[in-house]
Amino acid sequence: MNLKIEDYLVCNREIHLSQLTDFLAIPSISTLPEHKGDIEEAAEWMAGSLKRLGMNNVNVYETKGHPVVYGDWLKAEGKPTVLIYGHYDVQPVDPVELWHSPPFSAEIRDEKIYARGASDDKGQTFMHLKALEAILETTGTLPLNFKFCIEGEEEMGSPNLPAFAEEHKDLLAADLVVVSDTGMIEKGKPSITYGLRGLCGLQIDVRGPKGDIHSGLYGGGVQNPIHALVKIVDSFRSEEGSILVEGFYDDVLTATEQEKEEFTSLAFNEEGVKQELEVNELAGEEGYSYLEQTWTRPTLEVNGIYGGYQGGGLKTVLPSAAHAKISCRLVPNQDPGKIVELLKQHITKHLPAGVDVELTPFDQGHPFLTPIDHPYIQAAGASYEKVYDVKTSYIRSGGSIPIVATFKQLFNLPVVLMGFGLPSENFHAPNEHFHLENFDKGLRVLCQYWSDLAEMK
Incomplete structure (x- = not known):
């Protein structure tokens, strides 16, 4: 990675974490009507951040529900256009008495930042802004064209985003979609997610x-x-x-034998899951491994x-x-x-x-499955490997991001799920947190990926 970019990220780390703390302080709970004002504040925070970053055509689009924030930078002539998707809304915090620190007052403990939205998905969305900031501030330009689509209803099933995307097909047109709202299979093991439930x-x-x-x-x-x-x-x-x-x-659609072999090769630590959750046994559909149960069933x-x-x-x-x-x-x-x-x-x-x-x-979302041999997906895996110095795993996720399948259906584009969270980070639960190791390395992975894509023929 460019040494100037590396130096910029190191020198500005504390500033970036302070800015993330401000973002996490907004209680943008999409499912509770009493937080409508907080949702609007979070949308405006995101729009302001995109403007300060140098994005053009920044707009807060109203929907029948919560707003969608858009911005773009389209000055890389002849280069691909990346649509970055994320969400600024968060889950409720109940039961609040189980939090060890206030859910909307971020605290850093043991190199983890604790707050609602730290991992899902404010922290990961924020990383995209800071990665592009580092490139722009050190080189004066970006290697690719970028569009942002940041919504406020993901935690309630994205009920209004499909209609928005259908209505604004030209606005959102791109060559690939990149989403950082997934995770790595475990600490130190970078992962590309190719399937969602x-x-x-x-x-x-x-x-x-x-x-x-x-x-x-x-x-x-x-x-x-x-x-x-x-x-x-x-x-x-x-x-x-x-x-x-x-x-x-x-x-x-059952998992293929090849997939099952890949899952086995991951040598997933089921005992570690029990220890992390403090349960004496795992339980699920008989005849399937834990990864099959949580990814493919x-x-x-x-x-x-x-x-x-x-x-x-x-x-x-x-x-x-x-x-x-x-x-x-x-x-x-x-x-x-x-x-x-x-x-x-x-x-x-x-x-x-x-x-x-x-x-x-309740609102509904379709499952998603994509081939892992697309050049854009393989390039993402290679970018992880350059930063983590570990072979990238290609995994499914038990979670759901409803709009991903919609993007795939509407635009017929490769959707690259580049997540940096960990399964143990308590998203949707008390004491949600984000490992700063993956915050730091994730920024470098993103910068590396944009550089690598720009070099592809």
Whole structure:
């Protein structure tokens, strides 16, 4: 890598971390309406940063939901155009009492920066700005053309971005899309993600009597909505961990033998997962390794379940309602709309007598799978290797980034998932953090990648 760029990154590290701290301080929680003002502040922060970076045509585009921030630099004549995607919204912080430091007041401990959004995805999106800044400040130009599309709804399934992308195809037109919202398989092992799971889910509201009723007067004679909900939830999975919803597996594209061999060659440390999570056993669908379970198999999980009295002591009531939120991670060839319909049919079929049920779908995202032999993807892997001095692994991810499949469908472009997070960094959970080793090395990887792409014929 250019020594001037290296010197710039070293000399400006503390400034960059201070700027990232300011970004992380904005509680831009997209799913909670009371944070709408914070979302708008984060969008304006991103727009201002793009302007200061030297991007042109910077604009905050309104959508039916939260804004999309755009900016570009198109002065590298004859060179490819890179569309950089990221998001400035974050997950809720509950339960806040489990955080060891305030979630929106970033702290650096043991060379990790702790805050909501540190890894997912403010920290990784921020790196793209600083990598281009380092190149511009030291060389006066950029080796490629760049466009930014930074949204504020990824953590709620990107409900409005597909329509925005369809409407602004010319604005977002590029030669490749680069996303840093994924991770490395483990510490010190750079990874390119070539597959993501899709996502769908439902809110289940089971209702019984018109109000909470006395468990002595009515118990045993009236259906308890919590009992009914537990029966529904129990009907989803077998003792062996397979999903019992009829038709759920019909369209699943199974992993190839070559992929399974690649997964085995990674020598993934399952014991380390147990230690990290402090659980005594791993559990999942029988007949598949942990990596197969989390990368190539679909899931049905209960994300929340609640109803009845929650206070101290005992209140002997039979509750009027019970609720659950469920989600499914989907694999290639599964359609989220079809899966939602299968879930509805299953729940209706297994609904106990004496209660009614209301089913409300959440936003959906399609799975993503791309060939790993594309020159742009291989060049990304080579850039990691030059910085980390370790062979790049090509992996799938159990997570979902709904817009990635949309970009692939709309633009038919290679999508390069260059992530720098680690599975242990607690994104979506208390004490989210980002290893500064990967912040530092990731900046250098990005600078190297842009240089390498510019040299490709």
